[in-house]
Structures are given as structure tokens and as C-alpha cells.
Amino acid sequence: MSHLQTSNSQDESKFQCSYYHLPATHRCISTIQGNNSYISSLVINGKSLYIGSSNKEIQMWKRDRLRSEFDHENVSDGMTITGKGAVKSLVSSVDKIFSAHQDHKIRVWKVNENETHQHKLIQLATLPTFSDRTLKLLIPKNHVQVSRHKKSTWVHHDDTVSALAMSRDNLLLYSVSWDRTLKIWRTTDFKCLESVANAHDDAINALAVSSNGDVYTGSTDKKIKYWRKSTGENHSLVTTLKKHKSGINALALSTNENFLYSGASDRCIMVWEKSDEDNMVEIDTLRGHAKSIMCLSVVSDLLCSGSADETIRIWRGIDKCYFCLAVLEGHRGPVKCLISETDQSHPSDTSASYLVYSGGLDSEIKVWQICIPLS
Numbered sequence: 001m002s003h004l005q006t007s008n009s010q011d012e013s014k015f016q017c018s019y020y021h022l023p024a025t026h027r028c029i030s031t032i033q034g035n036n037s038y039i040s041s042l043v044i045n046g047k048s049l050y051i052g053s054s055n056k057e058i059q060m061w062k063r064d065r066l067r068s069e070f071d072h073e074n075v076s077d078g079m080t081i082t083g084k085g086a087v088k089s090l091v092s093s094v095d096k097i098f099s100a101h102q103d104h105k106i107r108v109w110k111v112n113e114n115e116t117h118q119h120k121l122i123q124l125a126t127l128p129t130f131s132d133r134t135l136k137l138l139i140p141k142n143h144v145q146v147s148r149h150k151k152s153t154w155v156h157h158d159d160t161v162s163a164l165a166m167s168r169d170n171l172l173l174y175s176v177s178w179d180r181t182l183k184i185w186r187t188t189d190f191k192c193l194e195s196v197a198n199a200h201d202d203a204i205n206a207l208a209v210s211s212n213g214d215v216y217t218g219s220t221d222k223k224i225k226y227w228r229k230s231t232g233e234n235h236s237l238v239t240t241l242k243k244h245k246s247g248i249n250a251l252a253l254s255t256n257e258n259f260l261y262s263g264a265s266d267r268c269i270m271v272w273e274k275s276d277e278d279n280m281v282e283i284d285t286l287r288g289h290a291k292s293i294m295c296l297s298v299v300s301d302l303l304c305s306g307s308a309d310e311t312i313r314i315w316r317g318i319d320k321c322y323f324c325l326a327v328l329e330g331h332r333g334p335v336k337c338l339i340s341e342t343d344q345s346h347p348s349d350t351s352a353s354y355l356v357y358s359g360g361l362d363s364e365i366k367v368w369q370i371c372i373p374l375s
């Protein structure tokens with residue numbers, strides 16, 4: 001059970017949580033053993049799951065195969081060597097995959113299907129592109145100080161690119177980095193449109209973007225910052241959230257985008273709600289993990305959290321009341337990344353079924369099925 005919000009009607013809130021706390025069942029339906037490298041990122045594109053890892057590779061798996069009962073060890077549907085640095089984040093848009101890397105670069109891949117229906121990744125671009133770099137290099141005002149003895153053009157990330165996010169219309173790509181910048185890229189020509197320098201006081205680890213273009217960034221400086229772009233202007237800071245006691249590792253928005261979830265090294269998940277257009281308030285703190293929160297994922301009214309304590313927790317929020325439905329155990333190392341979806345292959349009138357994909361520092365990818373009674 002999470003720590004409930006403090007109010008004069010705390011007993012009533014507890015009753016409501018108990019009322020809605022229907023038992024959930026879960027099972028691990030598949031495990032993929034990686035190649036002695038930790039799993040850093042997961043993304044779904046069409047019928048495939050793409051897996052980024054610390055050994056610079058992106059693996060591709062057909063999702064229907066992940067549910068079959070055969071030995072997955074050291075078998076994959078496709079693999080691509082992707083760069084000089086570990087893959088840190090993956091996002092997808094229609095027929096493209098975008099990958100963020102430890103070598104300060106973002107790479108763009110086109111998903112190609114050949115005559116035998118095998119999917120391959122073909123590299124389209126590296127961001128910033130050569131033309132973007134060259135044009136900025138020729139104009140002195142485009143150069144910025146990135147360290148005491150180094151200058152660079154503002155389109156460059158100068159440290160690990162830690163997280164990516166895609167706009168709802170797939171026209172904009174957002175990136176954050178340990179260099180403390182937030183950048184916005186146009187996906188049609190891969191041009192860097194904007195860079196917010198010194199967005200935080202320390203490395204930025206997490207990123208979330210709403211459907212209206214509001215941006216949330218989380219940093220090792222223990223702060224979450226909320227950014228908005230006005231018409232014809234660059235992104236400006238709306239507000240700063242400072243409740244966490246240690247660095248922010250993960251951010252996620254609820255399905256209706258009324259709530260922001262933040263996970264940090266203080267072992268807590270905080271739930272934030274918009275109190276008005278420009279402010280957010282903390283309405284709950286979810287406790288239960290024994291170590292740092294590493295990743296978050298949302299599906300329907302469920303929040304999934306992965307932790308360095310090697311477990312995944314499934315939380316449900318109803319009427320601002322949150323409780324833990326299940327604890328998934330099976331990883332033998334910290335859970336680094338999660339992605340979740342509705343399980344369309346098990347329609348039922350009595351229960352809702354969801355799939356959760358998890359990747360960990362134990363080099364394993366696991367697929368979990370979660371079933372929740374509807375009444």
C-alpha cells in the first residue's frame with residue numbers, strides 16, 4: 001500500500017482504496033537472455049520490440065514470438081551495431097526508430113521489410129547532421145562555451161544523450177543530456193530547432209512530453225522542471241518541482257495527462273497534479289521499493305515502476321488514491337527499463353489483461369502478463 005495523501009478524511013480514503021483493491025494475477029510468460037550487456041531501453045514499433053543495450057546494439061524481436069514456449073537464449077530476429085557508445089534511450093515514430101547514445105549522438109533508423117518479411121534497420125542520419133553542423137560552424141554566434149576550455153555549436157550534445165521523447169504528431173523529437181541541455185529536433189529533415197542551455201544544475205536523466213507540447217525534465221540536481229513553448233518563442237520555464245531528496249531517474253505522464261509521475265534515487269515515486277495552468281502539486285508519495293526507482297511506464301490506469309531492488313511494482317490510481325496491485329520478482333539485477341501495453345490477444349468480459357516488458361542489468365528481457373478483475 002502506498003503512503004496516502006494527508007487529509008481530514010484519511011479513514012475514508014483508506015476505505016476507498018480497500019474497496020478498489022481487487023486482486024491481480026501476474027506471470028512471466030517469456031525471458032530473453034542478452035549478450036552479457038545490460039538492457040538500457042525498450043520501444044515497441046508495430047509488431048516488433050526493439051531493445052537497446054550497453055554493448056552498442058539494437059536487437060529486434062517480433063512480439064508474437066515472445067509469447068511462444070521456445071528457448072529464447074541467444075536467438076534474435078535481427079541485430080544492428082549502432083555506434084561508438086552504449087544505447088541509452090529508444091523512441092519510435094511510424095517507420096523510424098531514434099536512438100540516443102553515450103557517444104553524444106542521436107541516430108535515426110528506418111524500419112525496412114524485405115521480400116521475406118524480415119525487418120532490418122537502415123541508418124538514415126546521425127544528429128546533429130553534417131549540414132546542420134557545418135552551417136552553425138560558420139557563424140561565430142552559434143558557438144557556445146561547453147566547458148572551461150571548450151566551445152561547440154549549440155546543436156551538439158556534449159555528453160551522453162540520456163533520454164528521448166516524441167511529440168504526439170511525430171514531427172518533433174526531444175532530447176536531454178548529461179550536458180544539462182534540452183534540445184528539440186524536426187523529424188522531417190532532422191534539423192535542431194532549439195537548445196535550452198543550462199536547463200538544470202546537473203545531468204538531466206529523464207524526459208516526458210505531453211500532447212500539447214509541455215515538456216518535463218528530471219535531473220540529478222533533485223529537481224523536475226516544467227517547460228512550455230509560446231507561439232514564435234523558445235521554451236521557457238513554467239515552474240520547478242523540488243520535493244525529491246535525491247536525483248530524478250524517471251518521469252511518466254498518466255494516460256489523461258492530468259498527473260505526472262516521478263521516480264528518484266530516494267526510493268519514492270511522487271504523483272503530481274496540475275493545480276492550475278502553471279502550477280503542479282504533489283498529491284501522493286508511493287513507497288514500497290527498497291532501492292532507487294530506475295524507470296516508469298503507464299498503461300491505462302496502471303503505473304509500472306522498475307527499481308534497483310530487482311522488482312517491478314504495478315500501481316493503480318483511482319480518485320487520486322494509489323495502491324500497489326502486484327510485485328513482479330524474477331530479475332537478478334536492477335530493472336533499468338520498462339514498457340507496457342494492453343494485451344489485445346486475451347479479450348475478456350471479466351478481467352483486463354496487460355503486458356509489461358522489462359529489461360535489466362542482469363542482461364535479461366522479461367515479458368509479464370498482468371490480469372486484473374473488472375469487478
